[in-house]
Amino acid sequence: MKGEEGGMEEENSVTINDLMKRMAEFARERDWDQFHSPRNLLLALVGEVGELSEIFQWKGEVPRGLPDWNKDEKEHLGEELSDVLLYLVRLSDICGVDLGKAALRKLELNARKYPVQQCKASSKKYTNYNNAKLQGESLNIGNENGNEDAITELP
Numbered sequence: 001m002k003g004e005e006g007g008m009e010e011e012n013s014v015t016i017n018d019l020m021k022r023m024a025e026f027a028r029e030r031d032w033d034q035f036h037s038p039r040n041l042l043l044a045l046v047g048e049v050g051e052l053s054e055i056f057q058w059k060g061e062v063p064r065g066l067p068d069w070n071k072d073e074k075e076h077l078g079e080e081l082s083d084v085l086l087y088l089v090r091l092s093d094i095c096g097v098d099l100g101k102a103a104l105r106k107l108e109l110n111a112r113k114y115p116v117q118q119c120k121a122s123s124k125k126y127t128n129y130n131n132a133k134l135q136g137e138s139l140n141i142g143n144e145n146g147n148e149d150a151i152t153e154l155p
């Protein structure tokens, strides 16, 4: 079924866990676990982000849904998006991070950092809001290490 934003919403859709298992199997079968270290996977991920960027390079802004792209171009895009996703999933797994859980938690943090009434129709960063500093402090967002680890209220 086509989603409102042009995305796909299918029953029995692929889960992050499915992809994680498939990548683990792919590596194990090839005796590639030895190469799938955090640093190697991160570099591979960045490389694939570069390949993805290349697809859009010099094209200028393109309309949502890419109506002018042909089948081959869209297929190529799907491949590069998949490479990024697969390396991201694998990197998370190898680092012992539950990516699905982490992403849900981050969505919750984002929602609290960007209250609808303050940011509706504005793309400004949260630091531009009047009480942004207070919000950051109460959430412990951006601690001295520049990360958000200190947030304790969320699972």
Ligand SMILES: Nc1ccn([C@H]2C[C@H](O)[C@@H](COP(=O)(O)OP(=O)(O)OP(=O)(O)O)O2)c(=O)n1
Pocket: 026, 032, 035, 051, 082, 083, 086, 087
């Ligand atoms: N050591 C590796 C090498 C590849 N892959 C998997 C994950 C990616 O989905 C894909 C990447 O393969 P390539 O390095 O051949 O890159 P591309 O598919 O982008 O090919 P090309 O660089 O020719 O565009 O294969 C992997 O898991 N571990």
